[in-house]
Each structure stands twice: as structure tokens, then as C-alpha cells.
Amino acid sequence: MFGSLKFVVLKSKLNLLIPCGFVAIVVKDMTGNNGWVFPLTLLGIIPLAERLGFATEQLAFFTGPTVGGLLNATFGNATELIISIHALRSGKLRVVQQSLLGSILSNLLLVLGCAFFSGGVTCGKTEQNFSKSEAVVSSGLLLMAVLGLLPPTVLHYTHSEVHSGKSGLALSRFSSCVMLVAYACYIYFELTTSRRREESNEGRGENVGDADNIEAPDISKWEAISWLAILTIWISVLSDYLVNAIDGASQAWNIPVAFISVILLPIVGNAAEHASAVMFAMKDKLDLSLGVAIGSSTQMSMFGIPFCVVIGWMMGQPMDLNFHLFETASLLMTVLVVAFLLQVLKLYTGSILRDLCLAFARIHSSVFLSISRMGLQIA
Numbered sequence: 455m456f457g458s459l460k461f462v463v464l465k466s467k468l469n470l471l472i473p474c475g476f477v478a479i480v481v482k483d484m485t486g487n488n489g490w491v492f493p494l495t496l497l498g499i500i501p502l503a504e505r506l507g508f509a510t511e512q513l514a515f516f517t518g519p520t521v522g523g524l525l526n527a528t529f530g531n532a533t534e535l536i537i538s539i540h541a542l543r544s545g546k547l548r549v550v551q552q553s554l555l556g557s558i559l560s561n562l563l564l565v566l567g568c569a570f571f572s573g574g575v576t577c578g579k580t581e582q583n584f585s586k587s588e589a590v591v592s593s594g595l596l597l598m599a600v601l602g603l604l605p606p607t608v609l610h611y612t613h614s615e616v617h618s619g620k621s622g623l624a625l626s627r628f629s630s631c632v633m634l635v636a637y638a639c640y641i642y643f644e645l646t647t648s649r650r651r652e653e654s655n656e657g658r659g660e661n662v663g664d665a666d667n668i669e670a671p672d673i674s675k676w677e678a679i680s681w682l683a684i685l686t687i688w689i690s691v692l693s694d695y696l697v698n699a700i701d702g703a704s705q706a707w708n709i710p711v712a713f714i715s716v717i718l719l720p721i722v723g724n725a726a727e728h729a730s731a732v733m734f735a736m737k738d739k740l741d742l743s744l745g746v747a748i749g750s751s752t753q754m755s756m757f758g759i760p761f762c763v764v765i766g767w768m769m770g771q772p773m774d775l776n777f778h779l780f781e782t783a784s785l786l787m788t789v790l791v792v793a794f795l796l797q798v799l800k801l802y803t804g805s806i807l808r809d810l811c812l813a814f815a816r817i818h819s820s821v822f823l824s825i826s827r828m829g830l831q832i833a
Contacts, residue, residue, distance in 0.1 A: 458673040462508065462681055465672075468501040475499070475692050482695055488702025495696040496718065499689060500725050503533045506685045507726030513678040515671040524641065529682065530730075530750050531557070531758055534723040536690050538758075540697045542766050547773050549700060550766075552715035553723075554759050555781050560720040561751040562792050565728045569743040573735030584740040592748040593793040595640070599755040600789050602633050606775040607782045626774035627767055630760035637756040724750070748792070 463469055475498025482491045510529040517525065534557045541549045606626045673681070696719075704711045721728075727750050734742040759775070766773025777785070 458677040458681065461672040462505055466501065466504060466508070468504050471497045471501045473498075475502075475688070478692070478695055482699070487706075488699035489706030491695060492699040492703030492714075495692050495699065496722050499533065499692050499696065499722050502685050502689050502692070503723060503725045504729060506530075506532060506682065506689070507730060509673075509678050509681040509685060512671050512673050513675065513682065516675040516678075524644070528753065530727050530746075531723070531754055532686060533689055533693075534720065534754070535758055535761070536686070537693045537697060537719060537723065538762050539765060540690070540693045542762060542769055542771050542773060544697055545771060546697065546700070547766070547771060549697070549711065549715045550762055550773065551777050552712055552781065553719045554754060554762065555777055555785060556716035556720035557723060557754050557758070558751045558785060559716070559788055560724050561727060561747045561754070562788050564721070565724060565731050565750075566744070566747040566792065568728065569731040569735040569740075569747065572732045573738070573740060573743065576736050584744055588741065589744050589748070589796045590793075592744065592752065593789075593796050596748055596752045596755065597789050597793055599633070599752055600785055602629060603755065603759065603775050603777065604782065604786070605629060607777060607779065610776050611779055622776055623772055623774045626763055626776065629775060630763040633756055633760040634764070637753075637760075640756070744796075 474494045478491050478494035478498055481487060481494065506529055510525050514525055534553060538550045538553060541547075541553070606622045606629065609625060610622050671678075700711060700714055703709070704714060727746050731743040731746045734740070734746065763773050763775060
């Protein structure tokens with residue numbers, strides 16, 4: 455455990471922000487000034503989220519690529535889920551909805567846009583490839599997941615509820631259970647097919663000669679599990695302070711709660727995914743960048759949101775899938791834009807690649823900023 459300290463604590467420069475979490479707790483206990491507690495807590499969570507991703511990657515060395523990918527997606531979204539659970543316990547249902555929505559938008563617009571931009575500008579190769587079939591399947595699965603979130607909103611805004619306020623909640627809980635079962639089936643399918651694929655490759659001898667290219671883990675399996683537990687607990691503690699400081703920070707800094715929930719919280723929660731996607735793109739591993747961004751969004755829409763609905767049900771909180779018209783339309787528009795661009799984008803070379811990536815990043819940034827500005831105006 456102590457031997458892994460240099461890799462977990464000293465390896466990342468972001469760890470210089472870890473003391474901000476302790477300072478936030480001291481400020482809260484001594485002054486109660488939420489205007490400072492909130493930004494300090496945000497800064498303190500960023501390195502923890504990044505180190506959580508590092509510990510998950512280390513654990514993936516011992517679990518295999520498929521299970522490792524699922525672990526990366528799950529613990530990559532752990533920060534948002536922990537914050538959402540604390541907000542549910544405090545009865546801040548709109549904060550939960552907007553932060554989960556913002557997490558999907560941040561992954562699809564900010565993270566994916568930065569990955570394309572950095573890969574097109576800094577990659578030393580003249581061309582960048584990605585598997586179009588896998589990208590289309592991932593975007594199609596994401597579109598199906600988002601369509602599963604639409605019925606409660608449509609039911610509410612068409613005024614077709616038999617029991618106003620209760621029919622939509624019942625439909626949301628039923629849909630959430632169905633989506634969780636569907637996601638479990640998807641995970642089972644991925645695990646079984648990947649196992650068969652690996653066995654087939656081993657039988658054909660396709661993995662022979664790759665031993666020299668396999669990277670070694672920096673820490674052991676049990677050290678990775680221990681650090682995952684420690685980091686998750688510390689993120690949970692800071693998330694409690696973060697959620698309780700949202701309203702005070704909104705008043706102190708004159709920022710709408712909607713902007714904090716949709717923009718600031720997801721950026722902090724997606725710090726690990728953002729760094730991973732950019733680094734993969736700069737190493738000419740565009741498939742991994744797409745897997746991180748789209749896979750994380752798919753898991754959040756198929757698992758994260760339904761999971762929060764079920765947890766709210768257990769807590770007695772009326773958490774539903776009615777994300778209101780503007781938020782739902784923004785989500786659907788974003789998914790359609792990404793799916794369309796992945797359909798038309800396949801392979802470009804030289805300066806064309808660079809120009810395309812710049813245009814792609816500008817499109818993503820424009821959509822992200824437009825949603826932010828419209829959210830501020832509505833708030």
C-alpha cells in the first residue's frame with residue numbers, strides 16, 4: 455500500500471489541488487462561507503476523479519480489456535453518481551437531473567470535440583483512422599438510450615396523464631427498471647462475446663509476439679482496489695459539502711443553479727474521461743477516444759439516470775425522467791449531431807484532417823456554448 459504512494463499521490467501534477475478539499479472543510483466549519491466552500495470543493499474533487507481513473511486503469515491490467523473497459527466507464531462516472539446520490543438525499547431533484555444531463559452533453563460535446571481537435575492538430579501521422587462500424591453501433595445504442603428518456607417528458611407536455619404528476623412518475627420508474635435490465639443484458643452480451651473472441655484469437659495464435667508490447671501495471675491488484683475504496687470515500691465526503699454549498703454559491707457568485715448543475719459539476723466529474731480521451735487521440739488511438747466519450751455517455755443514459763430514479767424511489771424522493779422540454783430537446787439534438795458526424799466522418803489526410811478537426815471542434819463548442827447561454831437565459 456505504501457509502495458504505491460509515489461504512483462498515486464506523486465505521479466500527477468493535479469494532486470497539488472488535493473489540499474483544496476481539506477481547506478474547504480476548514481472554511482465550512484469555521485466560517486460557513488459557501489461562496490468559497492463550493493469552488494474549493496470543486497478543485498479538491500478534480501484530482502481525486504483523475505486518480506480514480508488511474509486506479510481503475512491499473513485494475514484493468516488484471517481483469518482483461520473488456521472488463522477493464524467497463525470498469526473505466528463505471529468508475530469514470532462514479533463522481534457524478536456520488537454527487538447525484540447526495541443531491542437526492544437533500545431533495546435537490548433538479549440538480550440531479552441537470553447534472554446527469556450535463557454529464558452526457560459534456561462527454562459528447564466537450565470531451566469528444568477536444569479529442570478530435572487535439573488528435574487532428576498534434577498527431578504526427580498524416581491520417582487518423584477509427585472503426586466506423588463500432589462508432590455507428592455505439593452512437594445507435596446511445597440514441598436508443600436517449601429515446602428511452604423521452605416518454606415521461608412527452609406524457610407531461612401533452613397533458614395526457616390520467617393522474618397528474620403520478621402517471622409520469624410511475625412511467626419513469628417502470629422505464630428505469632426496463633433500461634437497467636437492458637443494460638445488464640448488454641453487459642452480459644459484451645462479456646460473453648469478448649471472451650469468445652479472445653479464445654478464438656488465442657486458438658489462432660494471433661496474440662503470439664505481443665508479449666513485448668504489453669504494458670506492466672504500476673501497482674498491484676489489491677493496491678488498486680484499496681485506492682479505489684479510499685478515493686471513492688473521500689469523493690463522497692467532499693460531494694456532501696459540495697451539494698450543501700450549491701445554493702449558497704449561487705447567491706454569493708450570482709450564478710444560476712442551472713449553470714452550476716449543467717456546466718460546472720459535469721466538467722469536474724468528467725475530468726478523468728477528458729484527459730484520457732485527449733491523450734488517446736494524441737497517440738492516434740481514436741477508437742479509444744470514441745469509446746471513452748460515447749461509452750461513458752451511453753452508460754450514464756442507460757445506467758446512471760435510471761439508477762438515480764430507482765435510488766430516489768427507495769429514498770421516497772419523486773425523481774423521474776421528465777427532464778423538461780428544453781433539456782430533453784438539447785440532449786436529443788446533441789445525440790443526433792454526433793451520430794450524423796460519425797456517419798459522414800471516416801478518413802481524412804494531411805491538412806484536410808486538421809481543417810476537419812478544427813471545424814468539428816468549433817461545431818461542438820458552438821453547440822455547447824449555445825446550450826449554456828440558453829440555459830442561463832431560461833434560469
